[in-house]
Amino acid sequence: MTRISAAAATLLLLSTTGCVGAPPMAPAPSSGPAMAAYFDCVRDGGVAISAHRAVSALDQPENSIAAIEATGRAIPNAILELDAVLTKDRQLVLMHDDTMDRTTTGRGRVADLTLAQVKQARLKASDGALTRAAPPTLGEALDAAGRVGAIASIDLKPADGETTVDLARA
Incomplete structure (x- = not known):
């Protein structure tokens, strides 16, 4: 580790x-x-210390509960930069890329997948190791940040053809 x-x-x-x-x-x-x-x-x-995609060590998947908790424990009051994308069924999940390919075992665009399909994928750590964790929802990530006293900074990515994320519809 x-x-x-x-x-x-x-x-x-x-x-x-x-x-x-x-x-x-x-x-x-x-x-x-x-x-x-x-x-x-x-x-x-x-x-102020900001952890890009919440990662503070290579054995953590970016935008993951493991990274949020480990970074929050290691760096008091860290600002965790997190990325959220809407799924096909309009749920916000943590994912930097538009597709699942680079950081998970899943394939395809997040916007074309349901939350259940996204949750079937497993995250890859920054060092390439496969984990048992699924991509978290934004709610799960905010709960984790709260548990460790971290400050969450969220980058919301609009779906194709949209210029903003309508949180009332998400």
């Missing part, structure tokens, strides 16, 4: 903890979002 070295983990921890629990540099509005103070701190010289 590939792991973050102790020195790298310590550096990451020290670079991200400066804003954790720190008082805001500017007063946050009382009705403002809870994360406003965190981002005020980052903007005023703190550091």
Whole structure:
């Protein structure tokens, strides 16, 4: 299993903890979002770590529950960049590509598959190893991010012919 070295983990921890629990540099509005103070701190010289597709080690599949949980545990308050695509039956699943081919055992365009068909595929880790995990739904991913205290940054990909993702229909 590939792991973050102790020195790298310590550096990451020290670079991200400066804003954790720190008082805001500017007063946050009382009705403002809870994360406003965190981002005020980052903007005023703190550091935020973002994990592309949630991956922090090569043995993790991108956009997976395993990556979300491992990265969230290894890097406190990490921002996890996740990609979501609509299935044929209008369910949001995590997938960077338009097709299943590169990152799973599945084949074809996500937009042409139902959620049940997507869930039959198994994810491949970044190092190429096959896992037992299926691509997660956006809801499953957000639940996992919440369990480890990570910040989820979602890149929603519209279906063919659409310019936006209508979450009311998803």
